[in-house]
Amino acid sequence: MTTDTAPGDMPEPPRKRTADEKRQMKSAARLYAVQALFQMEAAGMAVDRVRVEFENHRFGAVYEGEEMAEGDPALFRRLLDDAVMWQAKIDQMTDRALVAAWPIDRIDPTLRALFRAAGAELITPATPPKVVINEFVDVARAFFPEGKEAKFVNAVLDHMAREARPEAF
Incomplete structure (x- = not known):
């Protein structure tokens, strides 16, 4: 068996990421998940198609000289996957956390996508609820820099977290 590359031409193994880089990649993944869920709803796209688009064209891409974060x-x-699989359960949790006059289908579609992504993470024990809440409040600030939505997101996610994982509080 022969190869076309000389020993010195072998690609270097990927370097180990620091804890801060891993944290930034998780934060970017949460932001991208909200964007993808929004896009799925707005354009009626299937999850597989949106996943491929984001992973191939957004993660680490450069647009107009700005590099997108690596997710x-x-x-x-x-x-x-969890937001799609558990959407009905997540939407019901969100509805219970919202004021009765504002069911989930009446809120901003970006917030709806955010609650679905956060709900997907809250229903699994992989990440402490307080971390999930803080991360998605930061995502809300990225979309709504005025600040009032971040407070709203914090309150709704706190309610959802207490319902999804009462043992954590």
Whole structure:
């Protein structure tokens, strides 16, 4: 068996990521999951198509000189898959956390996508609820820099977390 590459031409193994880089990749995956869920709803796209688009064209891509963050693909996939699989349960949890006059179908579609992504992470024990809440409040700030939505997201996610994982409080 022959190869076309000389020993010195072998690609270097990927370097170990620091804890801070891993944290940033998880944060980016959460942001991308919200964007993907929004896109799925707005454009009526299937989860597989959106997943491929994001992983191939958004993670680490450069647009107009700005590099997009590298996302954690495993977390991104898990959030999308769980949000789709458990959407009815997550939407019911969100409805119970919202004021009765504002069911989930009446809230901003970006917030709806955010609650679905956060709900997907809250229903699994992989991440402490307080971390999930803080991370998605930061995502809300990225979409709504005015700040009032971040407080709303914090309150709704706190209620959802207490319902999904009461043992954590």
